[in-house]
Amino acid sequence: MPRIPLATAVLVAAATLPCHGQAPKRFMGGPVTIEDQGSFFVGGVTKVSEYAAVPGAPPGQPPPPRTPQQITIGQMYVQFEIPARRSGPGWPVIMVHGSTHTGAALESTPDGREGWYPYFVRKGVATYVVDQSGRGRSGFDQSVLHEADALLAAGNRDAAGALLPTMQRITDNGAYQAWFGHLLPAGSTIATGKLVPHGSPEDPQGTGTADEPHVAPLFPLAAVDEYYKQLVPNAEATLPGSICMTCMPQELSPANTWTPQNLATLVERLGGAIVATHSQSGIMGHHMVRILKERGHLGLVKGLITIEGGCSFAQSGLTAADFDAIPYLALKGDYTATSPQCQESVDAINARRAQGQGTAYAEYMKLDERGMLGVTHMMMLDSNNLEIADLMLEWVGEHVPRAPRH
Numbered sequence: 001m002p003r004i005p006l007a008t009a010v011l012v013a014a015a016t017l018p019c020h021g022q023a024p025k026r027f028m029g030g031p032v033t034i035e036d037q038g039s040f041f042v043g044g045v046t047k048v049s050e051y052a053a054v055p056g057a058p059p060g061q062p063p064p065p066r067t068p069q070q071i072t073i074g075q076m077y078v079q080f081e082i083p084a085r086r087s088g089p090g091w092p093v094i095m096v097h098g099s100t101h102t103g104a105a106l107e108s109t110p111d112g113r114e115g116w117y118p119y120f121v122r123k124g125v126a127t128y129v130v131d132q133s134g135r136g137r138s139g140f141d142q143s144v145l146h147e148a149d150a151l152l153a154a155g156n157r158d159a160a161g162a163l164l165p166t167m168q169r170i171t172d173n174g175a176y177q178a179w180f181g182h183l184l185p186a187g188s189t190i191a192t193g194k195l196v197p198h199g200s201p202e203d204p205q206g207t208g209t210a211d212e213p214h215v216a217p218l219f220p221l222a223a224v225d226e227y228y229k230q231l232v233p234n235a236e237a238t239l240p241g242s243i244c245m246t247c248m249p250q251e252l253s254p255a256n257t258w259t260p261q262n263l264a265t266l267v268e269r270l271g272g273a274i275v276a277t278h279s280q281s282g283i284m285g286h287h288m289v290r291i292l293k294e295r296g297h298l299g300l301v302k303g304l305i306t307i308e309g310g311c312s313f314a315q316s317g318l319t320a321a322d323f324d325a326i327p328y329l330a331l332k333g334d335y336t337a338t339s340p341q342c343q344e345s346v347d348a349i350n351a352r353r354a355q356g357q358g359t360a361y362a363e364y365m366k367l368d369e370r371g372m373l374g375v376t377h378m379m380m381l382d383s384n385n386l387e388i389a390d391l392m393l394e395w396v397g398e399h400v401p402r403a404p405r406h
Contacts, residue, residue, distance in 0.1 A: 311344075
C-alpha cells in the first residue's frame, strides 16, 4: 500500500494509568523504532435516508419535515504500525478481534502490559489492527434506530420491532462465567451470587486431577473491572446481511457480510498478508478467503490463524483444496473444549499435503496439551500473552514462505 513517508520516529510507549504521586506506568517493554504508523478506513457504501439525522426543533415546537441525508455505512477502521527493521517472513499481519470487543483487546492488557499489537511490531512485523465493521471506530448505521423510533412514535409497534436490530453484548458476569470461572451457587444471579475463578477451593470442578489439573486462569483477574470497560454491543446488527450461494447456511449475518469483504480489500491493498482472527471473527477469516478466491486473489492470503474460533469450510463455502498453499493454524487454550470442526479442517489440509496435492502445513495447537495451563479465551490479555505471541511468531516463521525482497 502507498505510505506517507515519515521521518523515522522512536515511539516511546510510556502510556500512563491515572495515579496520584506515583511514577507513570510503562505499558511496553521499551522504545520501538517505527518507520510508519497511522490509520485509515477500507470499504463502506453510501446510504441516503430520511432517518440519517434527527431534525431538531426549539422546545415546544414540532420538528421540521425530514429530508434525505447521506451517510457512509459498512466501512472498517484500520490502525497500523510498521517497524523500521523487519524480521520473519516479511508479510504484514492483520489482527481481528472477537464478538463484543474492538481492536482495543489487542493493544494492551487490562493490568497495563504490552499487548499483541505493539509486541508484534517490536518483533519486526508490520501489524494492522481493525475494528470490525459496525463496531467501535468503524461506526454503525444509526438511521435504522431513528426509523424504528419514528415508527414507534407513530404507533406502528410491529413495523418498528421488525426493523429494530438486536445488538448483542456480553455482560460483565457473562464474560466471567464464559471464560474465567463460575457464578455460585447454581441458579443465582449476579445480584445474589458470587463469581469464583477456575481452580479455586470453591470451584465445583475443584483443582482437577494429576492427569487433568484444573488451575486458576492466567487472566489478570485483579484488573477484570478494567477489562469489562472494553466490552461493546455488536452494532453491526444495524447493517444488512447478504446471501452466499456456496455457503451453508446461504444467508449470512451482517457480521459475516461486511467485515470479511473489508478484510479481503485490506489484504489486496497490502499486496498479501497473514490474518489472525479470534473467536467470532474466526469464521469471518474463512469468508474472507472465499471472497478473495472469488476475486481471483486467493494467493494473497499468506497464512490464516484462527484463535478459538470457527473453522468450518462448508459454512464459508470453501474446501480443503482452497488451503493447498495457505498455512493454517488453529489455536486453543485451556478451558475451551477441543473443536472437532477445527481438527477435521486441519486434518483435511494435511491429508492433501501428504498426497502431494498441496504444500501448506496445518496445525491444531492445543496449548493445554503443551503444558500451558490456565490459558483463557482472552489469551491475548493473559499474563503469558507474550509467550503465546512468540509461539505464533515462531509458527509463522517456520511455515509461511518469505515475502520477496524489494
